[in-house]
Amino acid sequence: MADFDAIVVGSGxxxxxxxxxxxxxxxxxxxxxxGRPIEHRSGYTTEHLPPWEIPLRNFQDRQLNASDYPIxxxxxxxxxxxxxxxxxxxENPYVQAPGQPFNWLRADGVGGRSLLWGRHCYRxxxxxxxxxxxxxxxxxxxxxxxxxxxxxxxxxxxxxxxxQAEGWAHLPDSVFQPPMQLNVVEKAFKTRLEAAYSKRRxxxxxxxxxxxxxDERASCHYCGPCQRGCSAGAYFSTQSSTLPAAMKTGRLTLxxxxxxxxxxxxxxxxxxxGVRVVNTQDKRRHKFTAKLxxxxxxxxxxxxxxxxxxxxxxxxxxxxxxxxxxxxxxDHLHGHGATGTMPGFxxxxxxxxxxxxxxLPRFRNLDDGKTEADFLRGYGFQGAAAPxxxxxxxxxxPGFGADYKRALRKPGGWRIFMLAFGECLPYADNRVSLxxxxxxxxxxxxxxxxxYRDNExxxxxxxxxxxxxxxxxxxATDIKPYTSAYTPGTSVHExxxxxxxxxxxxxxxxxxxxxxxxxxxxxxDGACMASGxxxxxxxxxxxxxxxxxxxxxxxxxxxxx
Amino acid sequence: MMLAALGAGQLLSRLAEAADSSLPVxxxxxxxxxxQRQKVxxxxxxxxxxxxxxxxxxxxxxxxIEQMVREWYTPAERRSFLEGLDxxxxxxxxxxxxxxxxxxxxxxxxxxxxxxEQAHAYHSSGGRIFDAxxxxxxxxxxxxxxxxxxxxxxxxxxxQELSYNPVPNRYEGDVxxxxxxxxxxxx
Numbered sequence: 001m002a003d004f005d006a007i008v009v010g011s012g013x014x015x016x017x018x019x020x021x022x023x024x025x026x027x028x029x030x031x032x033x034x035g036r037p038i039e040h041r042s043g044y045t046t047e048h049l050p051p052w053e054i055p056l057r058n059f060q061d062r063q064l065n066a067s068d069y070p071i072x073x074x075x076x077x078x079x080x081x082x083x084x085x086x087x088x089x090x091e092n093p094y095v096q097a098p099g100q101p102f103n104w105l106r107a108d109g110v111g112g113r114s115l116l117w118g119r120h121c122y123r124x125x126x127x128x129x130x131x132x133x134x135x136x137x138x139x140x141x142x143x144x145x146x147x148x149x150x151x152x153x154x155x156x157x158x159x160x161x162x163x164q165a166e167g168w169a170h171l172p173d174s175v176f177q178p179p180m181q182l183n184v185v186e187k188a189f190k191t192r193l194e195a196a197y198s199k200r201r202x203x204x205x206x207x208x209x210x211x212x213x214x215d216e217r218a219s220c221h222y223c224g225p226c227q228r229g230c231s232a233g234a235y236f237s238t239q240s241s242t243l244p245a246a247m248k249t250g251r252l253t254l255x256x257x258x259x260x261x262x263x264x265x266x267x268x269x270x271x272x273x274g275v276r277v278v279n280t281q282d283k284r285r286h287k288f289t290a291k292l293x294x295x296x297x298x299x300x301x302x303x304x305x306x307x308x309x310x311x312x313x314x315x316x317x318x319x320x321x322x323x324x325x326x327x328x329x330x331d332h333l334h335g336h337g338a339t340g341t342m343p344g345f346x347x348x349x350x351x352x353x354x355x356x357x358x359x360l361p362r363f364r365n366l367d368d369g370k371t372e373a374d375f376l377r378g379y380g381f382q383g384a385a386a387p388x389x390x391x392x393x394x395x396x397x398p399g400f401g402a403d404y405k406r407a408l409r410k411p412g413g414w415r416i417f418m419l420a421f422g423e424c425l426p427y428a429d430n431r432v433s434l435x436x437x438x439x440x441x442x443x444x445x446x447x448x449x450x451x452y453r454d455n456e457x458x459x460x461x462x463x464x465x466x467x468x469x470x471x472x473x474x475x476a477t478d479i480k481p482y483t484s485a486y487t488p489g490t491s492v493h494e495x496x497x498x499x500x501x502x503x504x505x506x507x508x509x510x511x512x513x514x515x516x517x518x519x520x521x522x523x524x525d526g527a528c529m530a531s532g533x534x535x536x537x538x539x540x541x542x543x544x545x546x547x548x549x550x551x552x553x554x555x556x557x558x559x560x561x
Numbered sequence: 562m563m564l565a566a567l568g569a570g571q572l573l574s575r576l577a578e579a580a581d582s583s584l585p586v587x588x589x590x591x592x593x594x595x596x597q598r599q600k601v602x603x604x605x606x607x608x609x610x611x612x613x614x615x616x617x618x619x620x621x622x623x624x625x626i627e628q629m630v631r632e633w634y635t636p637a638e639r640r641s642f643l644e645g646l647d648x649x650x651x652x653x654x655x656x657x658x659x660x661x662x663x664x665x666x667x668x669x670x671x672x673x674x675x676x677x678e679q680a681h682a683y684h685s686s687g688g689r690i691f692d693a694x695x696x697x698x699x700x701x702x703x704x705x706x707x708x709x710x711x712x713x714x715x716x717x718x719x720x721q722e723l724s725y726n727p728v729p730n731r732y733e734g735d736v737x738x739x740x741x742x743x744x745x746x747x748x
Contacts, residue, residue, distance in 0.1 A: 050727065051714035051748060057625070059633055059691050059710070183734030222729045224748065349741045352732035353748075389745055390723070391690040394709040395702070398681035400608040400673065408709075409722065410738065411745045 004030040004253070005556070006292040007275050009260045009305065012112025013538050014525045014545045015296035016242030017155070021549035022294070023249040027556075030288055031252060032277060034259040034297070035109035038085070040239035043110075044229025046081040055080055074490060075105045077116065082227040085115050094300075095435040095447040102448035103489035104300055110256060111238040112298060113492070116227050119208040119235050119355065120382065121161050122535035123152050123172040127367060131423075132531050134367065135376050138328060138426035141530050142502045142511035145172070151543040158245075159236040159542070160214040162356075163206030171361045171380075171535070178211045179204045180356045185342045185385035185414045189474040190358070196473035199371070200363050205356040205382060208236035217241070224353030235355070257281050261443050262309040263293060263318055263521070271520045271561075272318075278441045292520050292552055292561065296545065299494035299526035300432060304446045306498060306508075306523075307434050319498070319508050319515035326497050329430040329450050330532040333379065333422030334491035335484055336460045338467035340476030342385055342414045349387065349411070357382040360418065360470075362534055364462070375458035376425065379534045381467070383418025387411035416476055420463045421491060423534040425455050432497060450488045460486065493537050495529035513548035520561050524548050592631040592639065597646055600661055601626055604649070605708045607673065614722045617712055625711035626704075638694055645700025652676070676701040719747035 005027035008018045019031045037043070051057055058080055065073040072078055072086040087108040096102050107113045126145045132138035149172075156175040164179040182190060182204050190202035209226070210219040217233035217240055226235055233240035246252040257280045264274035264287070274287045295302040303326055309318035317325045362378035364371055388396070393412040397404065435447035464481045471479045501507025504516035513528050515521040524545040526537060533540075555561045593601060605617035605626065617623070630642055650660045652672050657664055664672070680702040690710045694703045712718040719725050724744045 048727070050716070050725075051719055052716045054714075056629070056633055057710060057714040059629070060693075062633070062635075062693065181732055181734040186734070222732045223727060347738050349736050349738040349745075350732070350734050351726075351736055351741060352729035353746075354732045354734070387745070390709070390713050392688060394690060394705065395688045398677060400677060400705070402610055402612045405609050405612055405722070408713075409744050 002289040002291050004028050004288065004290040006030070006294060006552075007032060007288055007290040008294045008296055009275070010034075010112065010295070010297035010301065010525070011110045011238055011243070011254065012107070012296065012298055012525075013114045013117070013238070014541050015112070015294075016114065016238035016246070017542050017545040018294040018296050018524060018549055019246040019252055019254075020242040021546050022292075022553065023246045023251040025549070025553040026251070027292070027553065028251045029246070029253070030290065031246075031254045032258050032260055032275070032288075033110050033254065033256045034280065034301070035107070035112075035256065037256045038109045038111055038115070038229075038239065040233070040244070041229075041231040043239070044231060045084070047225075047228045047231060049081065049228075071103050072105060074103055074487075075116075075492060076118070077227050081225060082116060085109055085111075085227070092439065093445060095437055095445050097447060097449040100449050100451050101487045102450050103487050104446075104448065105489060105492045106298060106301070110243075110254070114237040115229055115239065117492075117538060118536065119226070120357075120359070120536040121156075121159075121163075121174065121206050121208050121539035122359075122380075123174055124148070124533055124535065124540055125170045125172055127170050128531065128533040128535075131377060131533075132426070137376070138531050139499065139501045139503070139506050142500050142507075147511070148540070148543050148547065151547040152539065154546055155539065155542045159208050159241060160210045160212075160217070161206055161208050161539075162211040164203050166201070166203055168201070168361065170366060174206060174539070176206070177214075180207070180209075180211060180354055182358055183350050183354075183385060184348050185345050185416060186358050188345075189342070189385065189416060189476075192474045193360075193470055197363075197470070200360065200470070202358050202360050205359045207356045209355050210234050216244075220355065222352035222354060224355070226355050258286075259441060259443070260297065260305050261285070261441065262305060265309065265311050265313055265318055265518065267311075267313045270518065272518060278443070280441070283441060291556060293522070294545075294549070294552075295521065295523045295527070296525045299497060300446055302523055302525055302527045303432050303497040304434070304443075307432070307446075308444060314517070319517045319521060321517050322504060322506055322508060324428075324499060324506060325508055326433050327428050327431045328426035328496040328499055328530070329432060329448075330424040330426055330495040330529070331489055332491040332493040332532060332534065333424055333452065333456050333460055333463075333486055334419065335482060335486045336422070336463040336467070337381060337383070337417065337419035337482045338464065338471050338479055339415060339417035339482065340471045340474075340479035342416050342474075342476055344475075345414045348414070357384045358418075373458075373462055375455050375462065377423035377455070377459070377534065379420040379422035379459060379463055381418040381420045383416065385414050385416040387414050416471065416474070417482075418467060418471075419482060420467070421493065421534050421536070422456065422459045422463060423532050424452060424488075426496060426499075426531055427453065430496075448489075452486070452488060456486075493532070494526045495532040495537065496527065498523050498527040499530040500528050501530060512551040513544055514552070519555075522548050522552055591627070593627055596662065597643070598623065598627065600646055600649065603662065603669075604673075604704060605711075607669065608705060608708045609712045615717050617708055620712050620715040620717040622708055622711040622715065625715070626707045629707055629711070634694070638696070641696065642700070642703065645703065648700060649676075673701070680705065713747060723747040
């Protein structure tokens, strides 16, 4: 008799969804979280701190960052007010192959990165689902847009996404709440850009921040620092949304401080027979049993569990008869774009700190015979215009004294910037595996070997060229490109390692995220992805999770699992 | 330009008033001598003086600078900062045969204006207020960074000199700066 109907590993974006869907469909669920409890509201200890109460006024604790957060401190938005949500690199290290740096950016606590994410949500189109088939890199997705479309709607109605319906084929509209505004400078950029490039467009970002109340969640207050946590529940996180829904069913048990070490496989039943857990506080080991296991620990953590679940039946890792487990790792090419000054708006300003950017969708390689570039796949931009405030202007302005102080009262003109997210190809040699080094629980550390190649390099060059050209067309001056070399992982958009596919000889999961080899194992976080698209992935992860949960419950009830 | 030349008595009373700024009292050893502390306070007040809103001393900037030099600077950066304070005296001595604290307000201005020209001409690798100090940057630029950061994140700076609106409840992307109050948002 199993302890639970289902075990969900991880409480982040996908874990929370698995817990909600499975409990709402009648299952008794155990959700296992590696990190500490973080309660909605009371856990957001820095949320309302005014600047003068932040330690060192939010100057970075450089010593602590260097000793404990050398990787995590490179994450966009990492600072002293949200550091406590991020993974401690000294306590929980990983291995990077020599010459192949990889930034594994992750959280540690209930909610995972759902407390820290940028909240952008974009649907895939069939341009994305057919990409592997069309250019031959990676394997063909076993699903198409029509398979996931109802699940996108299902997720969007629950989480709330604000955005502007545009009717674009390659960036399908979501179910939207009212859009946030572009500011006056962004509107001018949009007008000028669209006049100069008839096929290119700018829209307001599609973000999981509410512009209208939804259930018990309030709409956004425009305070600014979402990553400290939001007691109003205005952005989607496990804490604000999926966890309360799951708890309401009375069928969820959540345990924290518990890292899943491996899964036991029973060769007779060909099922997972146990989930082995190590308590991170007392190092004691426990085992839980369930009929179903949903691995939602985040891409690399889930892969680590599968790789570490070696047995006689699965000598190279659980569910790895194809040999593809750990391979075809991708993230998004990031860090390329441009910035410039937008003259002529000196008397213009704004009210409120908008937790959003503009979005400039992919215009390369649209499979229309007109948009081919010297590389495959494509990229899209997030960007924003903002006044140059005192924190930058202090150095641009000479002088000191009363005149200097008076001048610092006013912003110094407007700047605009944009950065692209680019689709990286799936390469078999981009992989994670288990290292010989062990962590503090005697679990083998994860080893990364990821390098980007020609296609990514050419894409990066195109991004820079086009950013500069588009800003010129938009009326910007003093344009500076962002061109620094990209360390894989830094985008925090992670994919691959346990890819979906029709053929069990070349994939780990089937079209329902179910392991080909292990009928009661589902993997629905980024590990399942056969390709990465160029759009922010969390919405797709959530939709795949909800779809897989519905399928898993139906199969369970039909005694097929 | 208004010259604020503070006598020792005025200076000490202003420091006392500002002492209940929300900076925690650190138990570690003081990093400034009394003379250095006075120089820091005077210099900060010259950079961001009392105008129609309080200046750097009232806003607790000297204590913030001392905390940053003590807790945030590396030993090398601390040494460089203290050398910079000494250099300030040397520049005054070269021109006027007196240390900075003994110079008149007018004399200090002449020395500082020269230093500021250098500071402004320097193209620092950073520029954003929370960046780590550029070790090759002129002393006055580094001092300005700490003064500006300490002032505009202080309660006085953020709420009186700038506009403070932590829960705006709306986003409007096209307003006239004057109608928004004529002061930029503190964050």
